[in-house]
Amino acid sequence: METTEHTSGKQIDLLSVGPVSLDTNVSFDGKEEKNLGGAVIYGGWAAAQCGFKTVIVTTANASEC
Numbered sequence: 001m002e003t004t005e006h007t008s009g010k011q012i013d014l015l016s017v018g019p020v021s022l023d024t025n026v027s028f029d030g031k032e033e034k035n036l037g038g039a040v041i042y043g044g045w046a047a048a049q050c051g052f053k054t055v056i057v058t059t060a061n062a063s064e065c
């Protein structure tokens with residue numbers, strides 16, 4: 001795999017670009033938990049767990065942060 005250098009001068013293996021969702025998960029006992037989700041998050045996380053230097057670029061709605 002070819003490694004790319006981005007503007008900070010650090011090398012990365014994967015640049016994951018796209019929207020991120022704010023998921024609301026409800027457990028069996030009714031407890032709600034909000035987590036980031038979506039393909040960008042899960043794909044980037046999986047690549048990082050495999051040892052790839054990963055960067056995620058996305059946007060966020062300030063009212064949800």
